[in-house]
Amino acid sequence: xxxxxxxxxxxxxxxxxxxxxxxxxxxxxxxxxxxxxxxxxxxxxxxxxxxxxxxxxxxxxxxxxxxxxxxxxxxxxxxxxxxxxxxxxxxxxxxxxxxxxxxxxxxxxxxxxxxxxxxxxxxxxxxxxxxxxxxxxxxxxxxxxxxxxxxxxxxxxxxxxxxxxxxxxxxxxxxxxxxxxxxxxxxxxxxxxxxxxxxxxxxxxxxxxxxxxxxxxxxxxxxxxxxx
Amino acid sequence: xxxxxxxxxxxxxxxxxxxxxxxxxxxxxxxxxxxxxxxxxxxxxxxxxxxxxxxxxxxxxxxxxxxxxxxxxxxxxxxxxxxxxxxxxxxxxxxxxxxxxxxxxx
Numbered sequence: 001x002x003x004x005x006x007x008x009x010x011x012x013x014x015x016x017x018x019x020x021x022x023x024x025x026x027x028x029x030x031x032x033x034x035x036x037x038x039x040x041x042x043x044x045x046x047x048x049x050x051x052x053x054x055x056x057x058x059x060x061x062x063x064x065x066x067x068x069x070x071x072x073x074x075x076x077x078x079x080x081x082x083x084x085x086x087x088x089x090x091x092x093x094x095x096x097x098x099x100x101x102x103x104x105x106x107x108x109x110x111x112x113x114x115x116x117x118x119x120x121x122x123x124x125x126x127x128x129x130x131x132x133x134x135x136x137x138x139x140x141x142x143x144x145x146x147x148x149x150x151x152x153x154x155x156x157x158x159x160x161x162x163x164x165x166x167x168x169x170x171x172x173x174x175x176x177x178x179x180x181x182x183x184x185x186x187x188x189x190x191x192x193x194x195x196x197x198x199x200x201x202x203x204x205x206x207x208x209x210x211x212x213x214x215x216x217x218x219x220x221x222x223x224x225x226x227x228x
Numbered sequence: 229x230x231x232x233x234x235x236x237x238x239x240x241x242x243x244x245x246x247x248x249x250x251x252x253x254x255x256x257x258x259x260x261x262x263x264x265x266x267x268x269x270x271x272x273x274x275x276x277x278x279x280x281x282x283x284x285x286x287x288x289x290x291x292x293x294x295x296x297x298x299x300x301x302x303x304x305x306x307x308x309x310x311x312x313x314x315x316x317x318x319x320x321x322x323x324x325x326x327x328x329x330x331x332x333x334x
Contacts, residue, residue, distance in 0.1 A: 115274060115275075132260050132262070133258065133260055159262065159305075159317055160262075160306055160309075161310060161311065162302075162311060162315065163310075163311040163312070163315070164310070175312040175314070176312070176314065177312075177314070178312070178314040178315060178316060179311060179312065179314075179315045179316075180299075180315070180316045180317070180318060181315075181316070181317040181318070182297075182317075182318045182319075183260060183263075183317060183318065183319040183320070184320070185258045185259065185260055185319050185320045185321070186258045186277070186280065186295055186320035186321075186322065187274075187277045187280070187295060187320070188274060188295070188297075188320050
């Protein structure tokens with residue numbers, strides 16, 4: 001991201017960009033042009049501009065971080081799952097020290113003060129993840145969480161009636177399978193390692209990764225067997 | 229972080245029966261309301277972390293607290309739980325919210 005005041009208008013109207021910019025700092029955050037003058041938006045803008053003016057977080061830093069967050073997608077998680085399905089040694093390392101295993105094997109440099117935990121599904125245990133207190137999510141592996149993950153509805157119900165919520169996602173599990181809800185209340189972030197579906201013998205890691213949905217790594221879905 | 233080992237002698241062992249305290253929450257409390265007073269079992273010791281209820285106020289977050297993963301049977305958390313009796317919920321709970329209680333004989 002350059003510092004060249006690039007405005008990303010999505011509402012069709014255009015300012016006159018022919019003359020010098022009247023406010024030489026802080027390109028707007030993506031939603032600024034929505035015309036909101038809500039308190040929270042004004043507060044956010046004021047803090048953002050103060051951080052920029054005081055040289056603590058520049059507008060450029062902020063936008064680089066937004067670009068970085070946008071670049072993270074569940075595809076990273078899918079590759080990790082596919083590798084764990086096909087390489088027992090990697091799976092062992094992944095479960096023991098997830099971040100180290102991922103960084104080493106995928107030549108990534110993910111750093112986080114948080115602890116990453118991989119929850120392995122088995123024929124007896126189905127894991128599903130929530131953050132009842134806010135919206136904690138393994139963003140470094142899955143990107144920005146879906147809106148429903150942050151909704152009060154999901155957060156309050158999945159700990160109380162998980163099977164009903166899972167059924168709404170199309171996931172119905174037999175009674176002898178333990179539905180294990182992990183509530184991400186503190187400094188841990190969870191990635192579910194789903195069960196490898198039947199009928200995938202001989203598939204490559206690239207083919208397998210394509211089967212792995214975001215929801216299967218949150219635990220609201222399972223990975224279905226590929227259609228013949 | 230788990231690079232720092234838990235304080236030997238203080239840590240509850242996996243399998244220990246515990247109860248989550250019913251106490252007034254700190255301002256940035258990480259113990260969810262629905263688990264306060266619930267009986268569970270230590271599933272895992274995750275190590276020492278800075279106390280988030282202090283970090284939230286720009287304090288150093290000391291003393292560091294042991295973070296546990298505590299597992300609860302859903303039927304012990306919700307009196308009217310409608311799912312399977314096998315179902316569980318696991319939450320990350322700091323040591324100062326946990327008391328050890330006598331376990332059931334298995």
